[in-house]
Amino acid sequence: MRHTEFWARMEQALGSSYARSWAMSFVMRELDGRTAIEALDAGVPPKEVWLAVWRTLELPATQK
Template identity: 40%
Template structure:
């Protein structure tokens, strides 16, 4: 998962709450950092996404592949 995919996944899942979730929610799985702090520290976006999902009880069905763009049609 790339950073851009992570940000799309957060936006799709949390919509209007996406910014506060990324900036303010402290994630215990990431040593008490916010998602933004973890991104800046070089933590892989997929690890951050999964920690965020765990912390906010995102259902398993919405965790896999979130944030990926649809393949281009040829």
């Protein structure tokens, strides 16, 4: 997964105006206490970050 696909999925799940805000502020234990943006900046693959987001938000399997 590329970063562009990650952000497209984030916007689909949370809306274009809220996705980046959520990714900057919501800390996930699954990402070692980092936000999605912090994890991406640290080099965590976008697919791994997306799966953490997907589980956290309890999104449907169709969005996995």
